[in-house]
Amino acid sequence: MHSFGKQPQTSVAIARRSNIDRLSIVIVTYKRQGLLRDLLDSIASLAGKPWRIVVVDNEDSSDTARMVDELDSRLEAAWGPSDPDDRGGTRRAVYFPQADNLGGAGGFSAGIRCAYGLGARWFWLMDDDVTCEPDAIGKLARWTGRFDVIQGSRLDFDGGAFYWMYRFITPLGIPSPFATSDLGPAGYRPTNQLCFEGGLVSRRVVDAIGLPDPRYFIYGDDAVYGYLASKHFRTAVVADVILRRARAISSWDIAGKRQLNSTSDATRYYIMRNRGYTARYLRCNGDYHRVLYGIGTAATLSKELIRLVMVDRSFATGIPALIRGMRDARKVYRDRSWKPMPPLAPKRRTAGHVAPVL
Known part of the structure; x- marks a missing residue:
């Protein structure tokens, strides 16, 4: 509810x-x-x-x-x-x-x-x-x-x-x-x-x-x-x-209801690299679970490998891009100087506007 x-x-x-x-x-x-x-x-x-x-x-x-x-x-x-x-x-x-x-x-x-x-x-x-x-x-x-x-x-x-x-x-x-x-x-x-x-x-x-x-x-x-x-x-x-x-965009239809679109090696890299940033934000907000997030990373990698097989077929460059992204994600997660984006106005309570129960 x-x-x-x-x-x-x-x-x-x-x-x-x-x-x-x-x-x-x-x-x-x-x-x-x-x-x-x-x-x-x-x-x-x-x-x-x-x-x-x-x-x-x-x-x-x-x-x-x-x-x-x-x-x-x-x-x-x-x-x-x-x-x-x-x-x-x-x-x-x-x-x-x-x-x-x-x-x-x-x-x-x-x-x-x-x-x-x-x-x-x-x-x-x-x-x-x-x-x-x-x-x-x-x-x-x-x-x-x-x-x-x-x-x-x-x-x-x-x-x-x-x-x-x-x-x-x-x-x-x-x-x-x-x-x-x-x-x-x-x-x-x-x-x-x-x-x-x-x-x-x-x-x-x-x-x-x-x-x-x-x-x-x-x-x-x-x-x-x-x-x-x-x-x-x-x-x-x-x-x-x-x-x-x-x-x-070239794509692969999945049972006529979902589709997997073509993408570039640059995007493949950022898909994996940016999981380092997402992990940091989840951790800042108390929503990070190392094991479960690792499962999510494995699922993301599997999806990208399927995309390579079914849509793009650029294995020689695509797989190295994924590997570089995962390596750099670990660097982001271990970066002690990392900070989230700051708010633009002082924090205050606003009557009538509360977060939904998700």
Whole structure:
């Protein structure tokens, strides 16, 4: 049984919401201008109006900068001027180039930091290879009075439903492949992890747990961010479809219900390396069990070996990448100087917002 306490608004009031106060869309992009253009076009077609769109460019490309400028002019012509941000700016589309490629983890950390500094109250996070459904903001707005972390549903690139493993098996440190895809008559289920492909996060989550950890570079940073948020706030995955994935990926269908996607050797390395960081966060929060976490690591390695056999078939480079990742994970776990990301605001109790029983 999941307890969420007394709801702060009636269902009628929630249904009437059509926008989200000071909503900032945070996009991380790297050398995919074609996909990014489709995403920006979909943002311009949204029924609701985001307050800011922050585009974090890990490439620092003049082409991307031009696209963001064009979007800003387009939105101003269609929507009129925006309310000033906390720094006095009025641009809706903000270009935020990075000197180095920070990966997805570093990009989202930088993007949330930028939007936070501008005064955003909600952060809608997405990669450059998705497009927004026109009514997405209104769908998300229905839930902002009840949850501080909201993960909307997505369509795959072929238009079919995209399955997301929204339950994090904490002792093992892995997502549960058994989480039901049926979100029930209420249209949501509690979750204890997050995906930066469409996840919506409130400002007070960032206040309480800080920015996503850029040290992950890619993979696992969003799951751990959701895990940390669920320790303090109500978090949910909702049935409302808000995004469509725009990039076709080779995959292996498992009984027609699950799929194992192709990936790169770099990602394979980080999948294993980043288990060192996840172990540290679990340990900081009293959820680390050495034996069970080791079983989770063995399960993760087995999954990656199956991926190599069934999808990628790059054994000569893939297996060494996995071995390097496991070796470096041990270094992270033994690093005495390691510290978690700090909160951005002093810790305080907030009436009416307690963590769900998961």
